[in-house]
Each structure stands twice: as structure tokens, then as C-alpha cells.
Amino acid sequence: MSHTLGIRQAQKQKTRQALLDAALGLLEEQSLSSLGLREVTRAVGVAPTAFYRHFRSTADLGTALVEEALGSLHPMIRTTVSTADDSEERIARAVELIARHVDAYPAHVRFIARERHGGVQPVRDAIREQLARFGQEVKDELAKDPESAGWSDDDLLMLANLYVDQMLITASLFLEAQEATPQERDRVIQVATRQMRLISIGRHHWLD
Amino acid sequence: MSHTLGIRQAQKQKTRQALLDAALGLLEEQSLSSLGLREVTRAVGVAPTAFYRHFRSTADLGTALVEEALGSLHPMIRTTVSTADDSEERIARAVELIARHVDAYPAHVRFIARERHGGVQPVRDAIREQLARFGQEVKDELAKDPESAGWSDDDLLMLANLYVDQMLITASLFLEAQEATPQERDRVIQVATRQMRLISIGRHHWLD
DNA sequence: CCATGCAGTAAACAACTGTTCTCTGGAATT
DNA sequence: AATTCCAGAGAACAGTTGTTTACTGCATGG
Numbered sequence: 001m002s003h004t005l006g007i008r009q010a011q012k013q014k015t016r017q018a019l020l021d022a023a024l025g026l027l028e029e030q031s032l033s034s035l036g037l038r039e040v041t042r043a044v045g046v047a048p049t050a051f052y053r054h055f056r057s058t059a060d061l062g063t064a065l066v067e068e069a070l071g072s073l074h075p076m077i078r079t080t081v082s083t084a085d086d087s088e089e090r091i092a093r094a095v096e097l098i099a100r101h102v103d104a105y106p107a108h109v110r111f112i113a114r115e116r117h118g119g120v121q122p123v124r125d126a127i128r129e130q131l132a133r134f135g136q137e138v139k140d141e142l143a144k145d146p147e148s149a150g151w152s153d154d155d156l157l158m159l160a161n162l163y164v165d166q167m168l169i170t171a172s173l174f175l176e177a178q179e180a181t182p183q184e185r186d187r188v189i190q191v192a193t194r195q196m197r198l199i200s201i202g203r204h205h206w207l208d
Numbered sequence: 209m210s211h212t213l214g215i216r217q218a219q220k221q222k223t224r225q226a227l228l229d230a231a232l233g234l235l236e237e238q239s240l241s242s243l244g245l246r247e248v249t250r251a252v253g254v255a256p257t258a259f260y261r262h263f264r265s266t267a268d269l270g271t272a273l274v275e276e277a278l279g280s281l282h283p284m285i286r287t288t289v290s291t292a293d294d295s296e297e298r299i300a301r302a303v304e305l306i307a308r309h310v311d312a313y314p315a316h317v318r319f320i321a322r323e324r325h326g327g328v329q330p331v332r333d334a335i336r337e338q339l340a341r342f343g344q345e346v347k348d349e350l351a352k353d354p355e356s357a358g359w360s361d362d363d364l365l366m367l368a369n370l371y372v373d374q375m376l377i378t379a380s381l382f383l384e385a386q387e388a389t390p391q392e393r394d395r396v397i398q399v400a401t402r403q404m405r406l407i408s409i410g411r412h413h414w415l416d
Numbered sequence: 417c418c419a420t421g422c423a424g425t426a427a428a429c430a431a432c433t434g435t436t437c438t439c440t441g442g443a444a445t446t
Numbered sequence: 447a448a449t450t451c452c453a454g455a456g457a458a459c460a461g462t463t464g465t466t467t468a469c470t471g472c473a474t475g476g
Contacts, residue, residue: 008443012453031327034242036433047455048434054453057434113325117318117380119239158402165377172325194366202410216473220423244463256464258424265464 016054018044020068023061024107032062033119062115062123069108070130076101077134081141081163091196095189098167102174113172131168135161150207159203166196224262226252228276231269232315240270241327270323270331277316278338284309285342289349289371299404303397306375310382321380339376343369358415367411374404 005013022043026035035058037051055061080094102109116127138160142148148156170192177188213221230251234243243266249256263269288302310317324335347368350356356364378400385396 006444008452011443015453027327029327030241031239033238034327037435038433046453049436049456050454052435110325114327117321117325119235119237119242119322154398155402158399159406161399162403162406165373169373190362191366191369194363195370198367198370198410198414199407200410201413201416202406202408205409205413206406208409214474216422219473223423246463254423255425257426257466260465261423 012053015044015046015050018046019051019054019061020065023058024065024111027065027111027114028107031118032058032115032123059120059122062120063126065108065111066115066123066126066130069105069112070127070134074133074137078137078141081138082144084145087200088197091193091200094167095170095192095196098170098192099174099185099189102171102178106175106178109171109175113168113175116168131164134164138163147204155206159199159206162199166199170195220261223252223254223258226254227259227262227269228273231266232273232319235273235319235322236315239326240266240323240331267328267330270328271334273316273319274323274331274334274338277313277320278335278342282341282345286345286349289346290352292353295408296405299401299408302375303378303400303404306378306400307382307393307397310379310386314383314386317379317383321376321383324376339372342372346371355412363414367407367414370407374407378403 019040023035023040026039026043037058038048040058040061041048041051055064076097080090080097083090083093085093112127115123116131118124135157139153139157142156142160143151151159170188173188173192174185177185227248231243231248234247234251245259245266246256248266248269249259263272284305288298288305291298291301293301320335323331324339326332343365347361347365350364350368351359359367378396381396381400382393385393
């Protein structure tokens with residue numbers, strides 16, 4: 001599908017990715033609104049002016065990071081919600097999936113948690129849009145479940161967003177526990193699992 | 209109780225408060241890690257060096273803001289959770305209380321939401337500590353409720369933290385809807401109410 | 417009433433920022 | 447083979463930053 005692009009474009013994308021990676025690293029200890037463009041280029045080893053060949057501003061780079069962090073996550077979410085297991089096992093699977101994702105991409109998770117309410121509006125908007133998509137997709141999967149019979153569209157979306165928020169909270173908990181003891185991590189797993197379970201119980205008795 | 213303090217101390221606290229207020233204002237459009245101390249003093253109209261008479265750094269000022277934003281909120285939370293009404297009415301009361309608080313102190317709410325996962329560790333820690341206190345207090349109130357019979361301590365705390373997180377999510381939603389149309393605000397009220405209700409239902413059937 | 421303490425001032429510091437302009441080497445196109 | 451294009455370099459710009467040092471004026475306590 002992807003028409004192999006010339007040496008020219010390849011190098012460009014390489015530098016672009018280097019800028020994104022460097023920025024993501026720097027953002028572990030600060031927030032986007034304090035990230036300087038010179039700081040990023042210095043970390044990569046290119047001239048400050050090279051930055052403009054790829055991004056208009058650090059805010060622009062931020063929205064690109066949002067795409068990188070969340071864009072490829074949609075299929076994963078869909079399949080996780082839709083697998084028609086026993087509810088209890090599905091919860092365990094989801095929690096472990098989140099744990100693995102946080103371990104694999106901690107900087108991405110931190111970035112999203114930090115900039116969701118951060119000081120740069122375009123980035124906040126980009127994150128909100130992605131999360132809204134997640135909400136819709138979760139809702140679509142929930143709608144297929146027999147248990148959703150009799151539910152209004154509004155209520156399904158309400159529940160879907162509750163799940164999405166809960167996933168973010170859980171991811172953030174795993175992030176905090178990342179450098180803690182294994183038993184602390186286990187405690188996070190337990191808490192996250194039970195909170196999900198409680199929500200699922202509420203879902204089950206919603207129409208009573 | 210408070211021994212009336214002299215002209216000296218009074219003036220000092222006045223400038224200190226002015227610094228806090230100015231910082232809170234500036235933080236509406238950026239995050240703490242990008243807030244400059246000169247920026248703050250300029251907004252107040254004092255010399256940059258005056259800043260050091262009150263705070264070691266902007267991070268220090270940040271933790272003071274955490275105290276200001278959350279410190280006085282504990283009694284309010286306690287009474288809201290403890291009032292032994294019908295569950296449905298209690299939810300409505302809580303949601304409206306959050307709405308009023310966001311209207312009264314939008315900058316405080318934004319600050320907490322932003323810096324909870326922000327780039328300044330001491331501030332993150334201060335917020336986490338306050339939220340943990342909220343969790344404990346909510347748990348204490350829940351424990352008094354007859355419905356909590358048979359619940360383990362861990363599960364009560366798990367539920368309490370779920371409530372606390374839900375309050376923050378709701379506050380953040382109200383913040384976003386603050387400059388939106390009234391019907392958008394009503395939609396937020398509806399969603400928040402139903403999410404709380406679903407959690408309460410889950411709570412009710414937890415021991416099944 | 418006088419000496420001390422201390423909130424706030426003023427100036428200077430090296431280091432840093434985003435942005436503009438001009439230039440260059442090599443890939444891409446013809 | 448000749449030409450165009452463009453990612454990146456380099457230098458310079460006016461402003462900004464945090465922090466130090468020495469100071470001033472006034473409320474405070476003896």
C-alpha cells in the first residue's frame with residue numbers, strides 16, 4: 001500500500017520522529033506549555049530552525065503526539081470490550097491489558113494524563129476528540145451485547161464514557177505504581193478490578 | 209482564636225495572597241511548570257525579588273495553592289456524603305453542590321485538574337495527599353451507613369475513591385461546559401447524575 | 417526613643433527563549 | 447546533464463528568565 005518514499009522523504013520522517021521521541025522524553029518531567037523548541041532540537045542534535053520544517057510550534061508537535069499515543073489504540077479497545085467472555089474474565093483481561101500497555105508505553109500514557117487538562121488548548125481538544133471517539137466505539141460494542149437490551153442510546157454512551165474514564169484512571173494508577181514494589185502493583189490490580197466489577201454490577205441492575 | 213496580627217504581618221499576608229491570586233489567574237492559560245516567578249510579580253506590581261520573601265520557588269507557591277483549593281473542602285465533602293437522605297436525592301444534591309463549587313471557584317478547580325498529573329512533582333504529591341484524605345473521609349462516612357454492613361475495609365475505601373474520582377470528573381465536565389449553552393450544562397448534570405446512580409446501584413448489589 | 421528586624425526595591429549577571437534571514441549541499445525532477 | 451527544490455545549518459535579533467548582591471524605609475520590641 002505505502003508507495004516506498006525516496007531518500008529525501010525518508011530522512012525527513014526520521015528527523016520528525018526523532019523530534020517526537022525527544023519531546024516525549026523531555027515531557028516526563030515537565031508539561032507541554034513549558035517545553036521549548038530549542039530544548040527539543042538540542043536533544044536531537046539538529047539546529048533550532050530545523051524544527052520549523054516539521055512543526056509550526058510545540059503545540060503542533062503536541063497534537064502529533066496525541067495522534068501517536070492514541071491513534072493506534074482504537075482497534076485494541078474495540079476487541080477488548082467486544083470479546084464475549086464471562087464478564088468477570090473480561091474485566092481481568094482488560095485490567096491486565098492496561099497494565100501491559102502502561103509498561104510498554106509509559107511516556108505516552110503520562111503525556112495523555114498530563115495534557116488532557118494541560119495548559120495547551122489545541123492539545124486538550126485533540127485528546128478530548130480521541131476520547132470521545134473511544135466513547136463512541138465502546139458504546140457501539142456495548143450495544144451488540146444482549147445485556148444492553150432496553151438501554152437508551154444516551155445511557156449506553158453514559159456507561160461507555162464511564163468505562164473510558166475508568167480506564168484512564170487505572171492507567172494513571174499503574175503509572176504511579178510503576179516504580180513501586182510488586183505488592184503495591186498487585187494492590188492496584190485488585191482495586192482497579194473491583195472498581196470495574198462494581199460498575200459492571202451497576203450496569204447489570206440498571207433497568208431494575 | 210486568631211491573635212490579631214500587627215500591621216507588619218498583615219501587609220505581608222496581603223502581598224502573599226496577591227501573589228497567589230495572580231498566579232491562579234495566570235494558570236488559567238498555562239501550567240505551573242511554565243509559570244515564571246517574574247510573570248507573577250509583574251502581575252501583582254512588586255519587584256521580582258519580593259517573591260522570595262514568600263515562596264522558595266513557583267513549585268512552593270503551587271503547593272500553597274493546593275492547600276487553598278482543597279484544604280477548606282473537607283467539611284463540605286463530609287456533610288454531603290453523610291446526609292442520610294434517600295439515595296437518589298443525595299446524588300442530585302451532590303451534583304448540584306459540585307456545579308455550584310465549580311461556578312464559585314473555577315480557577316481553583318482548573319488548577320487541581322491540571323496539576324494533579326502536571327509536571328511539578330511536589331504539587332502532584334500535595335494533591336495526591338489531599339485526595340487520599342478525601343478518600344479516607346468518604347470511607348468513614350460510608351462506614352456509618354447501614355448499607356455498608358458486611359463490607360470489608362478495603363472495599364469501602366475502593367468505593368470511596370471511586371466516588372472521589374467521579375466527583376473530579378464531574379467537576380471537570382462542569383468546567384468545560386462553563387461557557388457553553390445552558391442545555392449543554394443540563395446534559396452534563398444528567399450524565400453526571402446517571403453515572404453516580406449507576407455506581408450507587410453497583411454498591412447496592414455488591415454483596416449479592 | 418532608639419536599635420533591630422524584615423518586607424520590598426533596584427541593578428546587574430549569565431543564560432536562555434522564539435523567530436527571522438541568508439546560505440548550502442544533495443536529492444528529485446526534467 | 448542541467449535545473450529546481452528543500453531539509454537543515456548558521457548567525458544574529460530583541461526579550462525573557464532565575465538568582466545574587468546591596469540597599470532603603472518603616473513597623474516592632476526593648
